[in-house]
Amino acid sequence: MELRSLIERIGTSYDRSLGMSSDAQRLLRQAGTELLQWLPAGYLPVGSGGKGAPAFVPWISVFDPDETETARHGMYVVYLFAEDMQTVALSLNQGVTELIDRFKTSRGRQLLRQQADSIRAALPPELTAGLEAAIDLRTKAPLPVHYEFGNILATTYKLADLPDEATMVGDLQHFIRLYQEALAVREELRQTTPDAIVTTVKRQTTSTSAKTGEFKPKNSSDYVAEIKARTLIKSRTHERIVEEYGKYLISLGLDPKTTVVHPRDMTVQRDGIEWLIEVKMVRRGNAVSATREAIGQLLQYRHFLYPGERESVRMLAVFNEEVGAACVDLLESLHIGSVWREHGRWLGSPLAQRAKLCRYT
Incomplete structure (x- = not known):
């Protein structure tokens, strides 16, 4: 309608x-x-x-x-x-x-x-x-x-x-x-x-850590041990985006994982290939900031969480709205696919389209 x-x-x-x-x-x-x-x-x-x-x-x-x-x-x-x-x-x-x-x-x-x-x-x-x-x-x-x-x-x-x-x-x-x-x-x-301003503010549930202080891992094992001990609290809006894109992947016949992949937002297998997925919300129209955060987390997680198999793991950034051609091109140059919601459809970059992780023709 x-x-x-x-x-x-x-x-x-x-x-x-x-x-x-x-x-x-x-x-x-x-x-x-x-x-x-x-x-x-x-x-x-x-x-x-x-x-x-x-x-x-x-x-x-x-x-x-x-x-x-x-x-x-x-x-x-x-x-x-x-x-x-x-x-x-x-x-x-x-x-x-x-x-x-x-x-x-x-x-x-x-x-x-x-x-x-x-x-x-x-x-x-x-x-x-x-x-x-x-x-x-x-x-x-x-x-x-x-x-x-x-x-x-x-x-x-x-x-x-x-x-x-x-x-x-x-x-x-x-x-x-x-x-x-x-x-x-x-x-x-x-x-x-x-x-x-008189109204009270709702407690924000942005990503944070239950542990504070120095975090200088010596190697991948050190990083994994430390990060698994941390509790990441995701915002309600972030979780809705994860849920919505997850349901879309299920509609494609895939089986996205969200509950056993901490600290990653999501992973999914497509044609035998592991896709590491990071979800970001574009705030106040600032697609550059959301893109930068996605790049940092995807590269870091792939480096530390997939030792010995980094080159075989694909990366995907998922945004709640379109981020513009320049940001898509930047992500593609780093071999990171991107997907975003536009007019009720999950659209995506060439990498995402070839992997059939978004609407494709």
Whole structure:
């Protein structure tokens, strides 16, 4: 289903009087699966038309699992359908429940707006041009009004006159880029202007080590012994990318390994050849950084974990979104294949295509 068709069908068929079994409710529950095709790997899309009873303002959210997996807390991108079903707002918004519960309605709404204003003002102008600082959901219901106060930036569509498919997909992808930038900006504000940000920060689960201090292995055996003693904690988003690509490999009839290959993200056998796979998330559009990290880890793991058979082990970098021709060429020059998610498909470099580890023709 096209994005435009999904949004239009929900908007034109949603009716609270039809209860939770209507076609619109079914589409909202299905929306999370549909949205995956337009998102980078790792994001969690969820649609909701209410719990128990139909919502005044149904929504479809996109969560970065490292930030939040719920609309109650954190920051997220969301389609908010106005109560009168005349418009739908694509909004970079905030979880409202945390502040409303802590500070009650009036003060909580004030703080939501304060945070939204601070984050908006700190974002690069080239990302915010043409976007709206306010949304109108045509409602008096308390929760949707909270959403209005939580809006950071939005673009509002008339449901009777939606843009074409390419424009709507482009807008969604722009808001994902805006989301990444806003998360970083919020944490910078938390450090430099403490009063501007009140919401608590979710503990980040980026890769770390249970052991600290000097690590200077004398040989491969020393490296393996040390690294196996370390506990690597991977982020939720990283694990979603691993899971999504793993499921794709399974659909190709392969048997990817993820649970017994520590510290590697994944390995897979293809035509008798071992592929060492490293998964990276492109943050804030910085493909160069993600590529550099993938190169370092792949070369290091192959060198230390495969003594005596390094030349027979192939390397593959998997990214949640495309990294650009220059980065792909760099990886290929180092005999590292690359795969990335684009328009819901796993595309890849010549090395990856020849190995049939991505979509190929």
